[in-house]
Amino acid sequence: MSFTTFKDIVTYAVEKEAEAIRFYTDASRQEEYAAAKGTFLAFAEEEKKHKALFENLDPQLVANYKFGKIPDLKRSDYMVETAYRPGMPYVDILRLAMKREEHAKKFYDDCVALVEGEDQKKLFQMLSQEESKHKLKLETMYDDAMAKAGD
Amino acid sequence: MSEEKQTKEAPKPKPKRPKIPRQPMPEQDAHARAKNFESVTLGYTMEQAVVEATRCIQCKKPYCIGGCPVAIDIPGFIQLVKDKEFLKAAQLVKRTNLLPAVCGRVCPQEEQCEAVCVLGKKQDPVAIGRLERFVADYEAEHGEIPLPEFPPKTGKKVAVVGAGPGGLTVAGDLIQQGHDVTIFEALHKAGGVLVYGIPEFRLPKAIVEREVEYLQRLGVELKLNHVIGKIRTIDQLMEEDGFDAVFIGSGAGLPWFMDIPGENLNGVFSANEYLTRNNLMKAFDFPSYDTPIKKFKNVAVIGGGNVAMDSVRTALRLGADNAYIVYRRGREEMPARQEEIEHAEHEGVKFKNLTAPVRILGNDEGWVTALECLEMELGEPDASGRRRPIPVKGSEFILEMDAVVIAIGTSANPLIAQTTPDLKLNRKGYIEVENETTCRTSKKGVFAGGDIVTGSATVILAMGAGRNAANAIQNYLQTGEWWSPNGTPEN
Ligand SMILES: Cc1cc2nc3c(=O)[nH]c(=O)nc-3n(C[C@H](O)[C@H](O)[C@H](O)COP(=O)(O)OP(=O)(O)OC[C@H]3O[C@@H](n4cnc5c(N)ncnc54)[C@H](O)[C@@H]3O)c2cc1C
Numbered sequence: 193m194s195f196t197t198f199k200d201i202v203t204y205a206v207e208k209e210a211e212a213i214r215f216y217t218d219a220s221r222q223e224e225y226a227a228a229k230g231t232f233l234a235f236a237e238e239e240k241k242h243k244a245l246f247e248n249l250d251p252q253l254v255a256n257y258k259f260g261k262i263p264d265l266k267r268s269d270y271m272v273e274t275a276y277r278p279g280m281p282y283v284d285i286l287r288l289a290m291k292r293e294e295h296a297k298k299f300y301d302d303c304v305a306l307v308e309g310e311d312q313k314k315l316f317q318m319l320s321q322e323e324s325k326h327k328l329k330l331e332t333m334y335d336d337a338m339a340k341a342g343d
Numbered sequence: 344m345s346e347e348k349q350t351k352e353a354p355k356p357k358p359k360r361p362k363i364p365r366q367p368m369p370e371q372d373a374h375a376r377a378k379n380f381e382s383v384t385l386g387y388t389m390e391q392a393v394v395e396a397t398r399c400i401q402c403k404k405p406y407c408i409g410g411c412p413v414a415i416d417i418p419g420f421i422q423l424v425k426d427k428e429f430l431k432a433a434q435l436v437k438r439t440n441l442l443p444a445v446c447g448r449v450c451p452q453e454e455q456c457e458a459v460c461v462l463g464k465k466q467d468p469v470a471i472g473r474l475e476r477f478v479a480d481y482e483a484e485h486g487e488i489p490l491p492e493f494p495p496k497t498g499k500k501v502a503v504v505g506a507g508p509g510g511l512t513v514a515g516d517l518i519q520q521g522h523d524v525t526i527f528e529a530l531h532k533a534g535g536v537l538v539y540g541i542p543e544f545r546l547p548k549a550i551v552e553r554e555v556e557y558l559q560r561l562g563v564e565l566k567l568n569h570v571i572g573k574i575r576t577i578d579q580l581m582e583e584d585g586f587d588a589v590f591i592g593s594g595a596g597l598p599w600f601m602d603i604p605g606e607n608l609n610g611v612f613s614a615n616e617y618l619t620r621n622n623l624m625k626a627f628d629f630p631s632y633d634t635p636i637k638k639f640k641n642v643a644v645i646g647g648g649n650v651a652m653d654s655v656r657t658a659l660r661l662g663a664d665n666a667y668i669v670y671r672r673g674r675e676e677m678p679a680r681q682e683e684i685e686h687a688e689h690e691g692v693k694f695k696n697l698t699a700p701v702r703i704l705g706n707d708e709g710w711v712t713a714l715e716c717l718e719m720e721l722g723e724p725d726a727s728g729r730r731r732p733i734p735v736k737g738s739e740f741i742l743e744m745d746a747v748v749i750a751i752g753t754s755a756n757p758l759i760a761q762t763t764p765d766l767k768l769n770r771k772g773y774i775e776v777e778n779e780t781t782c783r784t785s786k787k788g789v790f791a792g793g794d795i796v797t798g799s800a801t802v803i804l805a806m807g808a809g810r811n812a813a814n815a816i817q818n819y820l821q822t823g824e825w826w827s828p829n830g831t832p833e834n
Binding site: 225263343 | 597599601602603604645646647648649650651671672676677678679699701702717722723725731732733734750751752753754757760761764767768769770771772775798799
């Protein structure tokens, strides 16, 4: 995959978010219970926000983007891959979503290393940071649920 | 003259009531008990109980009652202990708590009644839990529980799914209202976590058996080895078997794993399996009982709750040379009862706090050989003010291990929900009820309470839910009134 222009990258990132929206929406359709449906739909909504953000990206926005240190709890990083299965329990749904964010972040981090232009690097760094925010949000939810249970 | 003046001015010191210290609980020696399954704590003697009871100042506004989820008349029963009316004290406690011998042993009193005891502001609170246990044990030894007067039979039938503390409470309350009550229990013994989870050294099984026998004497029918959702569904119970109401108290017994590499190796157990093999199938007494459990030298138990403490202390008693708690957070965050953590420490359990397992290693035969861990440190406080553990880069280390027991939490077994389509669940997969008081589910005539509604909680909360549900079922059987669930209530 080659990213030559700003537009290439943005188009790719938007498509990745669209895929995530499809994934969560499909999962929500397959769920029998309102509650699990709701969890997946909430994740789809989060991805929609990202998609909208990326669709409206322009170089100026990226130039002004505020970088900060997003803590990484690394809860998903040591876990094995997990696949969607209908009826999966709540913590497994969180694990699945965390893993997806971990992969997305890692992908953009790899891209930062691969591309040469400063602007392109910055764009990928921004995309990576956005995924890190999602990852942190999910891992915090997960960590809260697990802490209570004694993990 | 001046001396005289001085004596006049100095106020006479008030005679101080000597402070009686909180009476310590007699215990088996830590080294000896780490090798046997006998009770760790031995219970107060009569003298100790009376001395402890005299510490209660009989507050006019007793906060302790409010601190108890089932509102036991605590000052009342303690006064009776002070007066040496032990049987009466036991009967008073039993008015609101069906299982005082259990709760006296396992309730987290330090977070409930004893946490709000006025004495606790300046000194140690009254040992309410120990006194509760004392009166219940005294009654078990000296008194026969009298059978209550029975009201005439109502002809109504109630099914209780699950014989844990929640289900047992519902059954006990409703049989005394004249209904026919049948408990369906999946396992071959009644008691739920009280028999399969909490080990003998903390809660002797004879205590639970005695209470179950009492319910049977009252006329409760107990159907063991009956998995609802397999043998019969909730719909069949109601439509074909003639039950007018059903209470679901099936607990939260489905274990979570860590999803790290190596979890399918031999020697990896869920805490549930490990404890059940030992408690319910008496693996510690193999070959007298036919469930074996391998003797492991080095056992790591993952987690910091009561379940983890029970598992690690069981590992010691089964002969482990080294039994570890591996916990990703700091000691102060452990949800286990303080007393249980201290008992584990005294018995020689090794604590690896701020340590997270990342991989289980095995040999060619597929058996566990080691646990790879990471050191953790506390990160910056987040928006909630919480400092969460994060891995220390490059801190990986290996602990030699031949068994790993995972005690990081459980959720509801989905079987009943899967076979009862119109039963609404919340986001976390627990049964949704109208509220804690009515315990009414989305399905007419079906009530639920205990861990299946709240997620893993405590014995006393499950019993409190059982009592509420029994009242609500009684009301439903009399009036037929129901509610109309609309929308998904917030979890
Ligand atoms: C190891 C361990 C230690 C604990 N220590 C403490 C402690 O110190 N203090 C404290 O207060 N709490 C403690 N708890 C928690 C406490 O035991 C539970 O909160 C409590 O038992 C919940 O009661 P319950 O009636 O809801 O369910 P449970 O006790 O879980 O009982 C549910 C019953 O339903 C049965 N069942 C499940 N599905 C079906 C089905 N489909 N058909 C028929 N029967 C079914 C199960 O076999 C079980 O017998 C501990 C828990 C564990 C696991």
